[in-house]
Each structure stands twice: as structure tokens, then as C-alpha cells.
Amino acid sequence: MSRPIKKRTVQEPPKIQGMKPIGVPASFLDKVILSIDEYEAIRLADYEGLEHQKAAEMMNISRPTFTRLIEKARRKLAESIIAVKELVIEGGSFSFISDLIRCLDCGKISRFEDPNYIPETCPHCKSANIVHLNQWFSGGRGHGRGGRGFRGGRGGW
Numbered sequence: 599m600s601r602p603i604k605k606r607t608v609q610e611p612p613k614i615q616g617m618k619p620i621g622v623p624a625s626f627l628d629k630v631i632l633s634i635d636e637y638e639a640i641r642l643a644d645y646e647g648l649e650h651q652k653a654a655e656m657m658n659i660s661r662p663t664f665t666r667l668i669e670k671a672r673r674k675l676a677e678s679i680i681a682v683k684e685l686v687i688e689g690g691s692f693s694f695i696s697d698l699i700r701c702l703d704c705g706k707i708s709r710f711e712d713p714n715y716i717p718e719t720c721p722h723c724k725s726a727n728i729v730h731l732n733q734w735f736s737g738g739r740g741h742g743r744g745g746r747g748f749r750g751g752r753g754g755w
């Protein structure tokens with residue numbers, strides 16, 4: 599019996615489900631899987647520039663755990679670029695604290711802190727053609743407040 603991993607706090611879902619190398623047919627590509635908690639480690643430390651201690655606190659994990667997490671994440675990013683692999687963002691043990699929707703008509707992304715108040719239309723252009731990004735990542739072990747307000751299909755857009 600394995601001990602359940604404590605859910606790691608992730609501020610908001612990634613805005614994409616992955617990235618593909620240019621110029622290589624998909625059938626020739628291997629994949630590297632970046633978990634959502636690994637993605638968050640990269641975002642906080644390498645994109646936002648936070649100290650590891652601060653980033654660890656934001657994810658509700660210890661600093662040594664954060665350091666292991668980000669080292670793993672960096673190796674995967676390097677692998678995807680150097681070894682030419684498709685980067686797929688999925689899985690991990692995480693809990694989002696806010697919701698993102700993307701409007702398929704104007705392209706804008708809107709963030710919501712209150713899970714009980716996700717609008718049915720884009721706040722910018724009022725289009726109903728929106729995707730709830732949390733929904734993409736709500737399968738598997740992580741739960742991203744999925745299951746509500748998503749009428750855009752199965753995550754493709």
C-alpha cells in the first residue's frame with residue numbers, strides 16, 4: 599500500500615495541454631510527460647523568479663521536495679527540446695486554487711477565484727464559446743474543480 603501524496607497547491611491551470619516540435623510528424627515523436635505540479639514549480643521559480651523557499655510555501659510542500667520537483671521538471675523540459683519530444687502536461691497530485699476560462703472567439707483568458715461563480719460567457723466579448731481550462735486537467739489523480747460550466751467539448755479547441 600502506498601502512502602497517498604499530499605495534494606500540491608497550484609495557483610491556476612496551465613494554459614495549454616502541451617507543445618509539439620515544429621517540422622516533425624506526430625507519428626515520429628516520443629512524448630515526455632510534465633506533471634501539473636512540475637509545471638507549477640517551473641512557473642514559480644523560473645518564470646516568476648521566486649526563491650525556492652517562497653515557491654515551496656506557495657505549493658504547500660517542503661523546500662527539499664520543491665527542489666527535487668523542479669530538478670525533475672527542468673530535466674523534462676530539456677529532454678523535450680534536446681531529444682525532440684512532444685511535451686504533454688498532465689497528471690500529478692495537485693489542487694488548483696483558481697479557475698481559468700479561455701474565450702474561443704476573442705482569445706482572452708479570464709481568471710476566477712470563486713468556484714461558485716464561473717460565468718457562462720466571456721467577460722470581454724460576451725461570447726458563450728468558452729473553454730474551462732481546469733476541465734482539461736481534472737482527470738486522473740488531480741482534481742481541478744472540474745465538472746462545471748464546461749460546454750466546449752472534450753478539451754480540443
Ligand SMILES: [Zn+2]
Binds near residue numbers: 704706721722723
Ligand atoms: Zn471573448
